[in-house]
Amino acid sequence: MSKQHLFTSESVSEGHPDKVADQISDAVLDAIIAEDPNARVACETLVK
Template sequence: MSREFLFSSESVSEGHPDKVADQISDSVLDAILSV
């Protein structure tokens, strides 16, 4: 199982920490499901 995670930060300064956390968790979930 490869541990490659792609984190894209787009306008982080505008987003709430919760929104950033949601984007990160979504990215991780997508990575896990795509394996």
């Protein structure tokens, strides 16, 4: 069994008005990485 761990991090500027966008982006990235562990992806989400 592999001992390798994948850690990703994202930060937003102080006073970010809506954390829902972060949760959506995280879910999208998690789904893509689950399909392809070697994926190189950037995801931005706008909530209006």
